[in-house]
Amino acid sequence: MSEREPVESLGGLRASLSLLRRNPDFRRLYLASFISLGGDWFLLVALFALALELTGSAVSVALLVVSQEIPFFLVSPVGGALVDRLDRKRLMVACDLVRAALCLGFLLVHDAGSMWIAYALLAAISCLSAVFDPASSAAFPNLVDDADLGPANALFGSLWGTMLALGAAAGGVVVATLGENVAFAVDAASFAASGLLLTRIQRPFSGPRDPDLEHPGIVAATVEVARYARSDHRVLALLAVKAGFGLAAGVMVLLSVFAEKVFRAGAIGIGVGDRVLMLEHAIYSVIPPEGCAAILWKDPKLGPQAAEQLRLTAADARELGVIDEIVPEPLGGAHRDPDAVARSLRAAVVRHFDELRALPVEALLEQRYQRFRRIGPTRDESSAPSSRDGRGNSRQTP
Numbered sequence: 001m002s003e004r005e006p007v008e009s010l011g012g013l014r015a016s017l018s019l020l021r022r023n024p025d026f027r028r029l030y031l032a033s034f035i036s037l038g039g040d041w042f043l044l045v046a047l048f049a050l051a052l053e054l055t056g057s058a059v060s061v062a063l064l065v066v067s068q069e070i071p072f073f074l075v076s077p078v079g080g081a082l083v084d085r086l087d088r089k090r091l092m093v094a095c096d097l098v099r100a101a102l103c104l105g106f107l108l109v110h111d112a113g114s115m116w117i118a119y120a121l122l123a124a125i126s127c128l129s130a131v132f133d134p135a136s137s138a139a140f141p142n143l144v145d146d147a148d149l150g151p152a153n154a155l156f157g158s159l160w161g162t163m164l165a166l167g168a169a170a171g172g173v174v175v176a177t178l179g180e181n182v183a184f185a186v187d188a189a190s191f192a193a194s195g196l197l198l199t200r201i202q203r204p205f206s207g208p209r210d211p212d213l214e215h216p217g218i219v220a221a222t223v224e225v226a227r228y229a230r231s232d233h234r235v236l237a238l239l240a241v242k243a244g245f246g247l248a249a250g251v252m253v254l255l256s257v258f259a260e261k262v263f264r265a266g267a268i269g270i271g272v273g274d275r276v277l278m279l280e281h282a283i284y285s286v287i288p289p290e291g292c293a294a295i296l297w298k299d300p301k302l303g304p305q306a307a308e309q310l311r312l313t314a315a316d317a318r319e320l321g322v323i324d325e326i327v328p329e330p331l332g333g334a335h336r337d338p339d340a341v342a343r344s345l346r347a348a349v350v351r352h353f354d355e356l357r358a359l360p361v362e363a364l365l366e367q368r369y370q371r372f373r374r375i376g377p378t379r380d381e382s383s384a385p386s387s388r389d390g391r392g393n394s395r396q397t398p
Contacts, residue, residue, distance in 0.1 A: 015150070016154060016155055019148050019152060020155075023143065023148065025143045025202055025203045026140065026143045026144050026148075028200055029136065029143055030140075030156070030159075031197055032096070032136070032198050033136045033159060033194075035193060035194040035197075036096070036129070036132060037160060037163040037167065038167035038170065038190070039167065039187050039191055040129060040163075040167065041168045042171035042174070042186075043122075043171070043183075044171070045167075045168050045175060045183075046106075046171050046174075046180050046183035046184060046187070047106070047118060048064065049172075049175050049180060050106075050109065050118070051118070053180075054109070054112050060115055063115075064118065067119045067122040068122055068123070070123075071123045071124075071126040071127045071130070072126045072129060072130045075127045075130035077218045077222050078130075079133070080134050080221070081217075082131055082135075083131070083134050083138050088135045088139050088205035089139075089199075089204075091131065091135055092135045092136065092139070092195075092198050093198045093199055095132040095135075096191045096192065096194045096195030097191070099129075099132075099191045100188045102124055102125050103187045103188035103191060104185070104188050105121045106118060106180075107181055135205075136156075137156070138205075140152055142203065142204060142205055143201070143205070154287075154292070154294035157287065157288060157290075158288075162287070171183060174186060274367065274371070275324045276322065276323040277324065277326075277345070277348055277352070278314045278317055278318075279314065279327050279341070279345075280327065281333055281334065283312040283313065284312055284313075284317045284322060284323070285310055285312045287310075289303040289307035290306070292306040320375065321371070321375045322375055324352070324371075325348060327348050
C-alpha cells in the first residue's frame with residue numbers, strides 16, 4: 001500500500017495499524033503509555049503479594065490501595081495544571097525516570113517493620129502517575145494529523161482496560177516464578193524504557209502557547225469542571241463511573257487475601273482468577289463499543305453494532321467461557337433490591353469457594369489451565385451468521 005494513500009481509504013482496524021506504522025512519534029507515545037499503565041498494575045500485584053507475605057494481614061493490603069488511590073485523587077487537579085503550564089515531554093520523562101528510581105526502593109522492604117517504605121513509595125509513584133496520565137492524554141492529539149484522530153482516540157481508549165488485564169496477569173506470573181524483587185526491578189526497567197521512548201519523539205507535545213494567557217487556578221478549574229459536568233449528563237455519567245471504580249477498588253484487597261490465604265495460589269492467584277462470576281445485567285469488555293467501532297469501521301456512531309459484535313452481555317461471556325456463572329438479578333435490575341442481590345452473590349461466592357478449597361493444588365492448576373484453554377471457542381464463519389438479534393434472526397454487519 002502506498003504511503004501516500006489517504007487514511008480515509010483504509011478500514012478502521014487497518015487505519016489504526018497504519019497509524020502505528022506510519023507515525024513513529026505516536027507509536028513511541030503509545031508504547032510509553034502502554035508500558036506505564038501496565039507497570040502500574042504489574043507493581044500493585046507484586047506489592048499485594050509482598051504485603052501478605054511479610055505481614056499476613058489484609059490491613060496492609062488495604063493500606064496499599066489507600067496509598068495508591070488517595071494521592072492520585074488529590075494530585076490529579078495539580079497534574080492537570082502542570083500539564084497546561086510546563087513542557088509536557090520533559091514532564092513525562094521526569095515522571096518516568098523518578099518512578100523507575102522509586103520502584104528500586106521497594107527492594108528495601110524486607111519485613112513488616114519496613115512496610116511503611118512501601119506505602120510511602122507507592123503514594124509517591126501514584127502522585128507521579130497523576131501527572132503522567134493527563135500529560136499523555138493531552139499530548140497525543142498533537143502528534144497525529146487530523147485524519148488520524150479517530151484511530152488514535154480509539155487506540156488510547158482501549159489501552160487502560162487492556163493493561164488492567166495484561167499488567168496484573170504479567171505481574172502475577174513474574175512474582176510467582178521469579179519473586180517480588182525481580183518484579184520490582186522489571187517494573188523499574190519498564191519505566192526507564194518508557195522515558196527513553198519519550199525522549200525520541202520529535203513532534204511537539206502541545207500547540208503554541210500564548211505567554212500572556214492566564215490559566216485559572218486549580219480550585220477555579222475544578223469548579224469549572226464540576227459545572228460543565230452538571231450541564232452535560234454524559235460527562236457526569238463518565239465521572240460517576242470512574243469514581244465508582246475507585247471506590248470499589250477496595251474489593252482488590254479481598255481478591256489478594258483469598259488468593260494468598262484461602263487458596264494458597266500466591267501471586268498468580270492475585271493476577272489470575274480460578275472462577276469469574278458476573279451479574280445478569282452486567283457487561284464485560286476492555287474497550288467501549290464506540291472505540292471498537294472507530295477502529296473497525298472508522299465511525300463511533302456504529303457503537304450499537306460494535307456492542308453486539310463484542311458480545312458484552314453475561315450470557316455471551318458465559319457462552320464464550322470467559323465467566324463461570326451468571327448471578328441472577330431481581331426484575332428490573334440489581335438496584336431494585338440490593339439486599340437480594342447481595343444474598344444471591346454471597347451464596348454463589350461461598351459455593352465456589354467451598355468447591356475450590358476442596359480441590360488439591362494439582363487439580364486447581366490443571367483446572368485453571370483448562371479454563372483458559374476453553375476461552376473463546378472458534379467456529380466456521382462460512383456457516384455461522386455474523387450476528388443475530390434477540391429472536392435468533394441474522395443481521396447484516398457493517
